[in-house]
Amino acid sequence: MQLQLEAPAETITSKLEAWWGLFIENIPNLAIALTVLISAFLLSKLVYNITLKLTYKRIKQTSVTKLIARAASVIVVLAGLFLALGALNLGKTLTGLLTGAGISGLVIGLALQGTLSNTISGIVLSFRKNIQLGNWIETNGFAGEVTDINLNYFVLKEADNNVVVIPNKTILENPFKNYSLTTQMRVVIECGVGYDSDLDNVQELTTKTIAENFDQEKIGKEIDFFYTEFGDSSINFITRFWIEGQSGLDRIKAKSKAIVEIKKAFDKADINIPFPIRTLQFETPLAMMKANKEELVYN
Structure with a gap:
């Protein structure tokens, strides 16, 4: 019984002695690996701060700048980890980690395809100047x-x-x-006047009204005026002018002001802006009217 117990004890002892010897032999490698890991960790913090400052000069979105800075710091840490494993002669472990990271990345990418797409798109949008x-x-x-x-x-x-x-x-x-890429916007007004209107006078009055309310010389643009069609109840025209603005709200305000001023000018000059009118013409009297007329004659 004693011999049976001594054999496993000797095996365990020999294993421990071998491991201890291996540990002693690899102390320099362990020291190098530990130094590399600590250096990579400290360097990652430095890279994070520098990347955050440099990125924020270009991108004002805090979430995006932090993401880019964290990605840069993680890359530094991973590089330090791979160097440390290489110093410990753990090439197979390093290869396994790379393989596992590739497979895990593929699985995560497929599972979060929509989220990752939006994230990447957000980073791309943050770098676009337009x-x-x-x-x-x-x-x-x-x-x-x-x-x-x-x-x-x-x-x-x-x-x-x-x-x-x-x-x-x-x-x-x-x-x-x-709308903010330029400081000038063009406003388009469409209107119509009655068939009895003096078209030359309409054009002159419209362009004069716009010029008085919107300084085109300062912008360096001209007012466009064109008659477009013979409508059902009016002769229609379009006029275009420019304003200084950078939002759709500026365009709406300018268009509203132009419509009000043009209407005032037309009213003062007795120029009619007709609404649609439909005239019905019958070639023969209606049956009811004819029947009423025959009844009156009979009586």
Whole structure:
């Protein structure tokens, strides 16, 4: 019985002695690996702070700048981990980690395809110069001021103070109109006057009214005026002029003011803006009228 117990004890002792010897032999490698890990950890903090400051100069979205800074710091830590494993001669472990990371990344990417797509789109939007916070844009049937470009969604504040939240992917995949890229906007007014109006006088009065209320010389643009068609009850025209503005609200205000002033000028000059009128003409008397006439003759 004693011999049976001594054999396993000797085996365990020999294993421990071998492990201890291996540990002693690899103390320099362990020291190097530990030094690399600590250095990578400290360096990652430095990279995080530097990346955060540099990115914030270009991107004003805090969430996006922190994401980029964290990604940079994680890359530094992973690089330190791989170097440490290499110093310990754990090449197979390193290969296994890389393989596992690839498979895990594929599985996570498939599971979070929509979320990752919005996140990547948010980062791309943050770097685009033609769309910034404070811009007035129109996209996907909505128009408003850009108040936030987050990692997953895009926030618009409309003129009526409603907040619209749109996925970043939708913004990136669809066209948008940015009114803030230029300081000038063109306003279009469509109207019609009666057939008995003096068309030359209408054109002169319209352009004069717009010029008095909107300084076109300062902008360096001219007023356009064109008659477009003979309508059912009016001769229709279109006039176009320019204003200084960067939002759709500026355009609406200018258009409203122009309509009011043109209407006042037309009323003062006795120029009619007709509403649709339909005249019915009958070639023969109606049956009822004919019957009434025969009844009167009979009586």
